[in-house]
Amino acid sequence: MSSIKDRQRAAARARLEKEMAERSAAARKRRQRQAIIGSALAVVVIAGAAFFVVQAMKDDKGTETSAAPEASASTGAEPAASLPPAGPGTVNCVWTPSDEAGGGKVKDVGTPPFNVPNTGKSTLTFETSLGAISADIDLSKAPCTGASFKHLAEKKFLDNTKCHRLVNKDGFKVLQCGDPFATGEGYRDTDGTGGPSYTMVEENLPTDDKKPYPAGSIAMANTGAPGSTGSQFFICSEDTVLPANYTLLGTINKGLNIVRDVVKAGDDGAFEPSPGGGRPKTEVVIKTMTLTAA
Numbered sequence: 001m002s003s004i005k006d007r008q009r010a011a012a013r014a015r016l017e018k019e020m021a022e023r024s025a026a027a028r029k030r031r032q033r034q035a036i037i038g039s040a041l042a043v044v045v046i047a048g049a050a051f052f053v054v055q056a057m058k059d060d061k062g063t064e065t066s067a068a069p070e071a072s073a074s075t076g077a078e079p080a081a082s083l084p085p086a087g088p089g090t091v092n093c094v095w096t097p098s099d100e101a102g103g104g105k106v107k108d109v110g111t112p113p114f115n116v117p118n119t120g121k122s123t124l125t126f127e128t129s130l131g132a133i134s135a136d137i138d139l140s141k142a143p144c145t146g147a148s149f150k151h152l153a154e155k156k157f158l159d160n161t162k163c164h165r166l167v168n169k170d171g172f173k174v175l176q177c178g179d180p181f182a183t184g185e186g187y188r189d190t191d192g193t194g195g196p197s198y199t200m201v202e203e204n205l206p207t208d209d210k211k212p213y214p215a216g217s218i219a220m221a222n223t224g225a226p227g228s229t230g231s232q233f234f235i236c237s238e239d240t241v242l243p244a245n246y247t248l249l250g251t252i253n254k255g256l257n258i259v260r261d262v263v264k265a266g267d268d269g270a271f272e273p274s275p276g277g278g279r280p281k282t283e284v285v286i287k288t289m290t291l292t293a294a
Contacts, residue, residue: 083114091118093144095198096227105190107180108197109155116147121294124149124218124250126158126177129285130262133235133255135218136294141204145220145229145247146291148200152231153291157196163284164191166267167277171241173263176221177286178232187270187279195230202229206244213240213248216256220247237263258284 083092095111098104117139125134139146152158163177164187181194202222206212213219213236221232222245229247237260252259267278 086115089117089119090115091143093147093200095148095200098195098197098199098230103193105179105181105194106197107157107194109152109157111198112147112151116143118143122146122150123253123292123294124153125290125292126255126286127288127290128255128258129283129287130258131255133252133258135250135252137250137291142247142249144200144203145249148196148231149249149289150291152196153289156288157231158286158289161286162187162191163262163280163286165271165277166263166280168263168266169276171239172276173238174234174236174240175259175262175280175284176232176234177284178221178230180231191279192232195232198230199227200229201227202245202247204248205246206248209244211239211241212244213242213246215239216252218249218252220249222246235259 083094086092092115093112094114098106100106120139122137122139123134124137125132137146137149157180158178160183161177161180162182163175164179164182165176167174167176176192179192179194180196182188182191202220215236215238217236217240219234219236220229221234222228222230224245233249234246235252235256237256262280262282262284265280265282267280270278272278
């Protein structure tokens with residue numbers, strides 16, 4: 001027989017899930033109402049489609065950047081008091097609904113569970129057109145981001161998508177992927193503007209100012225605003241110096257040579273002089289993405 005606390009926890013969970021469902025429905029209605037506004041703003045979003053690249057270039061010019069909030073036992077836009085207490089070995093995450101009103105593209109595959117494990121390790125694997133690339137993920141450091149990738153992998157969110165941006169500069173060598181709409185032959189101007197129907201707060205931010213994103217890091221792109229992490233990510237082929245505003249998801253354990261070769265091959269310069277970089281000259285297609293227990 002369940003205890004009173006178990007019943008209370010279940011009731012609280014049901015209330016939260018109902019609230020999140022209502023918010024998702026409201027977000028969909030806003031998308032319908034504001035489609036005209038969204039299309040008008042699309043040019044602005046496309047101009048900054050590199051996400052983290054825009055912010056990094058500003059930082060290089062000396063403009064101050066605001067630090068993203070640190071992850072906590074309850075991460076997200078909602079106060080911790082609105083969530084049921086997290087049980088042992090778990091953490092509460094909040095998935096903030098996002099829509100296309102700002103001009104980006106949204107692929108709605110629902111949201112991950114709000115209560116997720118914060119112990120153990122997982123292996124993230126991308127089977128690409130150039131070979132397998134895999135990474136170690138420590139769920140004690142990035143539990144919400146790890147849960148998001150598990151959810152997106154189960155939904156085949158990034159299957160048959162391509163890496164849409166590359167930067168090959170001194171101290172800044174990255175390959176960026178994670179747009180569910182970056183598919184098909186060639187590249188489009190909208191590549192890099194897509195993501196899921198939710199965002200999350202940044203977590204596991206670097207603490208080493210001299211070497212924030214070492215070679216082999218896989219980290220999450222964002223718009224530069226706190227709590228704007230979605231599905232786009234970047235892999236550092238070499239030590240990369242960026243503001244410590246981007247979630248460190250994990251470390252590449254296989255296939256870093258593939259990333260290095262792609263970065264060395266260069267880009268088409270489509271995004272020069274600002275935000276920098278361009279589309280990879282060597283196309284990389286993510287055939288499948290999986291996340292398994294290590």
